Each structure stands twice: as structure tokens, then as C-alpha cells.
Amino acid sequence: MVDHRENAEVLLKDLKEHHYLVVEKTHLEIGDYKIFPDIILERKTVDDFCLSIVDGRLFRQAFRLVQLTENPILIIEGSTFANRNHKVSIESIKGALVTLAQTYRLPVIRSSNQKDSAWYINLLCRQRKRIGQNSGVLSSYRPKRLNKQKEYLLRSLPGVGPKLAKSILRQFETIENVAHATQKDLAEIDGLGEKKSEKIYQVLHESQSEYPEINRGE
Numbered sequence: 001m002v003d004h005r006e007n008a009e010v011l012l013k014d015l016k017e018h019h020y021l022v023v024e025k026t027h028l029e030i031g032d033y034k035i036f037p038d039i040i041l042e043r044k045t046v047d048d049f050c051l052s053i054v055d056g057r058l059f060r061q062a063f064r065l066v067q068l069t070e071n072p073i074l075i076i077e078g079s080t081f082a083n084r085n086h087k088v089s090i091e092s093i094k095g096a097l098v099t100l101a102q103t104y105r106l107p108v109i110r111s112s113n114q115k116d117s118a119w120y121i122n123l124l125c126r127q128r129k130r131i132g133q134n135s136g137v138l139s140s141y142r143p144k145r146l147n148k149q150k151e152y153l154l155r156s157l158p159g160v161g162p163k164l165a166k167s168i169l170r171q172f173e174t175i176e177n178v179a180h181a182t183q184k185d186l187a188e189i190d191g192l193g194e195k196k197s198e199k200i201y202q203v204l205h206e207s208q209s210e211y212p213e214i215n216r217g218e
Contacts, residue, residue, distance in 0.1 A: 001036075003028040008043065014118035021125060030064050031072070035125050038161065040069040043117060046078030050088040053096050062104045070161040072106055075120060079112045150175055158199040164191050179204050 002012065004025045015021045031040035042065060044052065052058035065072035081093050100106045111117040153175055154165040167189050172178045178186075186197035 001026050001028065001034040003032050006032045006043070008032075008114055008117070011043075011114035011118045011121075014115050015121060019118060019122040021122060030061075030068055033121060035121070035128050038069065039071045039073060039124060039128055040065060041073045041075060041121065041124070043075045043077060046076060046081050049076050049096075050081065050093065053088055053092060058096060059099070059104075062100055062106050066104050066106055070163060073109060073124070074100065074106055075109045075111055075117055077111045077113065077117050154178065157203060159192075159196040160200070164189070167191060 001024050004027055006012075006025075012023055015023050028034055028040075030042075032043045033041040035041065042061060049058070052061070062074070065074070081088075081090060097108060100108055109120055111120055150169050151162065151165040154160055154168055155162065160168070168178060168186075171189055172181060181201075183197050183201040186192055186200055187194050189197070192200070
């Protein structure tokens with residue numbers, strides 16, 4: 001899904017004609033692109049990125065992205081920050097990139113042009129489709145606080161991201177309670193619904209006999 005205000009004719013044409021993606025123009029409250037179900041992508045040219053530092057838009061937009069979606073990504077398009085129509089120092093640009101990474105935890109992808117951006121968007125679509133209903137591979141990060149450890153475990157369940165993990169923990173308090181919950185109990189959590197709760201219930205209650213035997217000699 002692409003915001004109707006997005007002006008990137010070459011990129012959109014490449015998504016459709018080269019990568020064979022179905023592109024739907026619509027009104028997005030935040031970001032320029034939405035990759036189903038939960039990736040919101042903001043695209044900025046290097047000029048726009050620098051101007052957004054000057055007028056203060058950059059960090060306001062970054063705050064909204066990380067607050068309103070679980071998987072925000074920023075693409076900065078353009079081969080270099082040098083020789084541009086702005087008066088932003090390279091130190092300010094580097095400082096802004098560090099702030100986005102450290103303070104906002106916002107992933108940033110650099111692309112050289114619109115075709116390169118289309119390549120990244122296509123790859124994001126393919127990877128998100130391969131991940132399916134899960135939220136992706138958890139990183140090597142291991143939380144130390146007990147509540148964070150519980151949330152970390154819950155995020156390994158199908159379709160459970162950080163916000164849902166908090167909601168589930170707030171309702172059931174312990175992992176043991178989650179494991180003993182009925183599918184109906186799970187479905188009552190805001191954001192889960194019948195399909196997700198059914199998959200979570202299956203994961204929590206499936207038996208070893210449901211897995212096929214593997215002949216190690218073959």
C-alpha cells in the first residue's frame with residue numbers, strides 16, 4: 001500500500017513491472033508505504049532528509065513512526081549527502097543518524113536511487129511474506145528484568161509483537177497462566193482475535209506425536 005501523496009513514479013513503476021508487486025494507492029496516516037501486515041516505511045531523499053533536520057520534521061516523524069507501528073523503517077534515498085541544496089553540516093547529518101538509531105531505535109536503509117529503493121521494498125515484502133504471521137527472528141538480545149524476559153518469551157508465539165506481548169502479560173501475569181489459558185481466554189485479548197488465538201493455542205498445546213518421524217539414515 002502506497003500513500004496517495006507519494007511522488008516516486010520510477011519506484012512505483014519498477015515495483016509493478018520489474019518486481020511484479022500489486023501496488024495500491026491509498027491514504028496512510030503515517031509513512032509512505034505499508035507492507036502487510038505491520039511494516040510502515042518512510043522514504044526520504046537526501047535533500048528532504050536534510051531539510052527535515054532544519055525544520056524539525058525528522059524527529060517528530062520518527063517519534064510517530066516508532067509509537068504507532070511495531071515495525072517502522074526509514075529509507076534515505078540518494079548516493080551522497082555532499083553537494084546538495086541545503087546548508088546542513090555533515091556533523092549534523094551524522095548526529096541525526098545516530099539519534100535515530102540510538103534514541104528512537106528506528107532502522108535506516110540507504111538506497112542510491114528510486115530503482116534501488118524498489119529493490120529494498122521488494123526484498124522487505126518477500127521476507128515479511130516468508131516470516132508469515134510471526135514477528136520475525138528474535139535477536140541475540142537477552143533481557144535481564146523479569147517482566148521483559150516474559151515479554152521476550154511471548155514474542156516467540158505466532159503473530160505476537162512487543163505491544164501484544166505486553167497486553168497478554170498484563171491480562172495473565174505469568175507465562176504459566178498463558179499456557180493454561182483457553183482459546184476463548186486468549187481471543188479476548190485486544191489485538192489477538194480468533195485466528196491468532198487459535199494458532200497460539202495450537203503452539204502451546206500441540207503434542208510431539210504431531211511431528212513426523214525423521215529417518216536419520218535416509
